[in-house]
Amino acid sequence: MAKKIKISINGVSVEIDQDTTILDAARQTGVIIPTLCYHKDLCVAGNCRVCIVEIMGQKRLTAACATPCEEGMDILTNSLKVRNSRKHIIELLLSEHNADCTRCYKNGNCELQKLASEYKIMTQDFIRLVPFKNYTIDQFSPSIIKDDSKCIRCQRCVRTCAELQGVNALTVAHKGDQMKITTFFEKAMNDVVCTNCGQCINHCPTGALVEKNYIEEVWDAIADKTKHVIVQTAPAVRVGLGEELGFGPGVRVTGKMVAALKRLGFDAVMDTDFTADLTIMEEGTELLTRLKRKMVDHDPDVKFPMATSCSPGWIKYIEHMYPDYLDHLSTCKSPQQMFGALAKTYYAKARNLDPETIVSVSIMPCTAKKFEANRPEMHDSGYRDVDYVLTTRELAIMIKQAGIDFMRLDDVHYDRLMGESTGAGVIFGATGGVMEAALRTAYELVTGRDVPFDNLNITPVRGMEGVKEATVKIENPLKEWAFLEGVELKCAVAHGLVNAHKVMESIRSGESNYQFIEFMACPGGCLGGGGQPIPTNPEIRRKRAEAIYAEDEGMPLRKSHQNPEIIKIYKDFLDHPLSEKSHHLLHTHYSPRDRF
């Protein structure tokens, strides 16, 4: 138990744990102190000064986020001095901010706008500095737009890029009034180590970092009668979308989302979960094939541990940082790209459509998916496999634009052919989900029995721990897998690239001996992705994860190989996992990139 101390906040005596910051102490007692540079995911910076409070007996005002409480402190959060100073601070921030709010993409979800509104900043006492500064807008990346004129230099993005992701694409350069948030040598985001994960977007309080949106392009495609527009929805979207449309965090809106997509005018609404199941078939088989090559054929070229390849942020990270480990990646494309490749081949054939007329759209919790869809590797259908990628946020915007009363929609099912999924596909949206789904199927393929965990729930790989480990011992395998008898499959799960870095370093140093590792670029996995509703914080990620696992438990089928549409696609089109056709359409290889 932490030692308790007594303090007073706005004249009310309270007892709190020692070492609590004034900000947290106030929140615990129901007093809200406004913040900008503070974020629950990040270390304290104390640079925006919006959270200043008055401590009686001290001459200067103090930043509440960066000051621990002390015994007997008498704190005022709303004295005349505090109010006037805070108002000045907000005015000063606004004097350097391009406050063209009605034309801003973040209009309505901007923390600075909200503060200005609360404090009713109606006058302009400071010179507007925006016209005097030579701000740049970086629009070269297919995923992220960086507009320096909106930046308030709170450095949440810099801390995100360093602390959560360990990528350090964004940094602070110069000082004083020249200080700005930029990349190395002020290059475009597209030309540096940026993984397009979009966590900077999720943590930016203003519109300085936003996704590149493709809303108008999709509306145009829907309006074009010569086009057949199909859409896929990623697992994590269904547990996030509700937050943008009036629900609290952690509410599953799968059926309403499908209904809304139909009303928007998409010709077919199908599920990325289907290709998540397909990924398990391919990747699980690939893992077992690699094990066989190593243990039976003693092939020296086979690489272990095998790493998952679903997360495009992780892919770009390994291309930059560990290019010598690219052979460890599963050759499977991500579920989004598998879906895209099949949409213009398998789906086109089954529906008797000219692939040329198909526009394939995906709804993703992710900004890196926009970059992924744009990769030259992703044209195996003979066309661009995925034409437009929208984030969860962009879909919410379209639903609002279309005047759909989302709350009142009745649940609708996905369309057939590539719309059926299992619980295994759903949990791809949470950290550990790909691992769990893969183990459910691989174990059964090898032994003919269920994976030995209560109700198929492989709990060691769940939860928000940065690096998780699990060991599955294979006993009494089927005859063809006899060589795996007694083998302990050592698995690891890492989410957030800073944790991916830890695992990769332990592999490089030789201290770990995993066979299979799941890597996700974003904290919490896709449910905490850079395209998910803002805010995203530890509490909200936890609720979204609960929703994902509840969705899994509620599914009649929970193992990828049981999915009837998966069985059908192998029967009608792909023959078997790792067939020549699946190699052509569903697998790929990546190339090294510079570390700088």
Place this chain on the structure above:
Amino acid sequence: MITKDEVCKVHAMTEEEKYALLKNVINDYDRKESNLIQILHMAQAIFGYLPVEVQHYIADQMELSVSKVNSVLTFYSFFSTQPKGKYTVSICLGTACYVRGGREVLNKLKDVLGIDVGVTTDDKMFSLSVMRCIGACGLAPAMTVNSKVYKQVNPNKIHRILGMLK
């Protein structure tokens, strides 16, 4: 530790030898992030300035992100990412030098050299920079050329000082 002699010899060194020397410096400083400023300082002494390639090299050797290296060196006005001329002319604009006419001296320098602050003349002879207080307030306004300090300069002295250099 790298000696003053070695720094004096860098002009005659090949690029390869310069990088080898820089590697020694980084090793001497134990590759510690906390020594980054000193390492950048020495690197600038060796190369004359800190081009992109040198920043890459330092980041790579020290296992830092290159943006971190860039962030530190852009913070300090001593570091330059542009090649410096044979002579770096710096005028102090700290409070004392400023009120004693530093600004007029700077304008005269810009005029005579035909360049702005932070720029090098086309003949690679002169670079112009501004400092904020070098602790020589008693000599205000103070100016330095490379490491030599000139005291109580005024616009009329500029021609003579620069003329002596050429």
